[in-house]
Amino acid sequence: MNAMVVVEQSRWRDGFEQRALARYRAAGCSEPLALALLERALKGSEDWTVATDGTGWIAVGIRDDDGTPVGRIHELTVEQGRAWAERWCAEQGARRVEVRLTGGPGQFAGYPVRGQTRMRAAAEHPGLPPGLTVRRLTEQEYPAWYAAETAAYVADIVRAGALTPEQARQKSDQDFERYLPQGYLTPGHAIYAFEADGEVVGTGWVNHAFLPGVTFGFSLEVHPEHRGKGYGRAAMAVGEWATRQGGDDVMMFNVFGGNEVAMKLYDATGFAVLDELRSVDLP
Known part of the structure; x- marks a missing residue:
């Protein structure tokens, strides 16, 4: 050509x-x-x-x-x-x-798909699933949450095949510093814990007004010991609830390539693909 x-x-x-x-x-x-x-x-x-x-x-x-x-x-x-x-x-x-x-x-x-951006209009009056309560993460809980989030982020990047473990750790450090420069007190960001039967089963981290009318879900995580119990769909409901709490009407988030379980959940809950990042190594 x-x-x-x-x-x-x-x-x-x-x-x-x-x-x-x-x-x-x-x-x-x-x-x-x-x-x-x-x-x-x-x-x-x-x-x-x-x-x-x-x-x-x-x-x-x-x-x-x-x-x-x-x-x-x-x-x-x-x-x-x-x-x-x-x-x-x-x-x-x-x-x-x-x-x-x-x-x-x-x-x-x-x-290969390295990541997707998903989005959906949040329900106008989203309700939380029965038996689930949501509260703000406490400042005392923040260090343990931060350590778990950064480790999970590195693992997701490596699984997607985009970067080496060392590169993934560097990216994790840069991204968390960029998005949470003031840590727990960073304006516009909210971190939630959701509980069932008095026990924390997962957490959510969102950024309100990330884009016009958009709350961005940086993380909606169900703890490993509580997976397979329907809390994945519950986490999505928490995200919609948080979106409306922040005054936005659209929820958006990224999912890494290779996470087929999560992608199936997002398909089932109506979160469409806005765009995909794909890449390939050159000879």
Whole structure:
């Protein structure tokens, strides 16, 4: 395939914005949320390389992952254009190439899924399941919760096949510092414990107003000894309840690739896939 890199990107950019917005709207996003997602998708676009073969567009870039170049395919509307994009990434020194997709895998069906963003409108008046109570996690409980959460996060990243254990630990440290800079007292964040028969069976960590109208669920965790008892669905109900408590109407969260049990639960409870992160190692 012959493609030519373009210097003047305004025509591509206008089309990219319209195509991206159409995908977000089709996924059920409100207009303010679609615009916020577009702004996030365009971050760093001034450094992307854009090419065309006359029939469509290829937009690619490189990001630094702790000193390792990682290729990112930001858009691909050229039929059979994946090889060109991968070759470009390899020529820039990338060891891995990744893509975030809304609306299906298309040419990237062979790329393993590393993670998904799921979302659903919360029930207007969500109720908690019978026998379940919810309270805020106490500051005394926070250190043990934090240790368990970081360990689980590292395990999830490694299971998804995205990073090595050491890289996963570094990412965990960076992400928790980013999202909980003031720990237990970080504004906009709430950590809940849910109990049954007077015993804590799980926890939830949410960030209200993460995006317009969106509460983001960083973690909805049922403790291992209580799994298989129906508390997974209960945790989702807690998430919806927390979303409305924070004044939002949409709940959103990520799930790592390889977690088939969780994905089946989210399918069953109506949390649709907004987008997927897929990646593959380059030769």
